[in-house]
Amino acid sequence: MTTVLPVRRPGAATALPLDTDERSTAGGNAGRARQIWGRLAPWLARGALGIAVLAFAVLAVGPHVFGYRTMTMLTGSMAPEIEPGDVTVATPVPVSEVTEGMVISYHMPVGDQRLVTHRVVSVDRAADGSVTVQTKGDANTANDPWTASLEGDTVYQVQAVIPEVGELIRLFRTPGLSQALLYGAPVLLAGWLLMTIWRPERNENEEVPA
Template identity: 60%
Template sequence: MTAVLPARAPEAATELPPAAEAPRTARAGLPGTVARFVGRWSLRALVAGAVVAFLGLAVGPHVLGYRTMTMLTGSMAPNIEAGDVVVSTPLAVEDVEVGMVISYHIPIDDHRVVTHRVIEVDRTADGTVAVRTQGDANDAPDPWTAVLSGDTAYQMQAVVPELGNLITVLRDPVVNKVLVYGAPALLAGWMLLVIWRPARDEDDEPAADEGQPAA
């Protein structure tokens, strides 16, 4: 007689944990990308600064009517140092008052323009306005009395530190030649770089290994 053994049910397959994701490596071209980014924006900032300076010093006075002058001495220190640029706006001569800082032609020697503080105003019956001035850093008043000719004087409104020193450097013959010939070359090179720069490839993301359940 043959014995029949009961069938044994198969055990359920155990599921293996998914394989750990491989760590992503740092982007190999990161230093180069940062260098290109810094160089590109530095050049843009330089060009923008040059444009703003040109508009402010060359175009602005003709369009908006203000004047700019480089302070050559420290006679108005500490408010205005040598090498600073003074920005002055028009003012009616009859409105000039003691305490104002004005730019005007001195009545002696080379009739150069100075920017000093008004310490005395003398108005005559015919409308003539004469002033005495003094530099803030000077111990004595200027040795002259200046008659303000015309209808307009120029009162200081703003000071741009060190800009006059930069202008002096740019006017140097050697620096001027470098800018005349070098700036267009740099601009042309930058434009060619922008036009012919190869498109960046998308970074390949490492695919994560997915665990497969065992049969």
């Protein structure tokens, strides 16, 4: 039997094995994750900054500009309409326009005269123009055990409720967190602005190495 062996011509290149990519797919996944996070992080930072600015405007600037008040509900006496930790937005209305069914904020005439937010259940207008009301918490079984005289020309009526924001405000008022926000927030904001200004723009025509 005759055996035929392949003959390599002088100077011919030796065939190389097929190139196989032995890199782990984990590296590729990590690279994609970093790329996604790099694109998502600036938008998250912008969103957090926007929410912080909006909250500051509503809770700190708005009352001085538009005259409303924001108050944090501490008890569950007005549940489920107003839960503990909710923030109420109240606007001034003339005392002469107070009617049954309104939810108003006023200083209770007994005890420590703290601020209370309850619903008006009865209104009494005297001949001299003074107005007294009796109120009740929606979650309470009985009316408040007092009659309140509304002093001044206006009283604050609840117009809107912002759920659970009060708990966040109380958290921000803790000494450690408030100091961190006071000194850390400006530094983070300045760093983000500098990165936005000095970040080199990627050339779309530039080839990305495999």
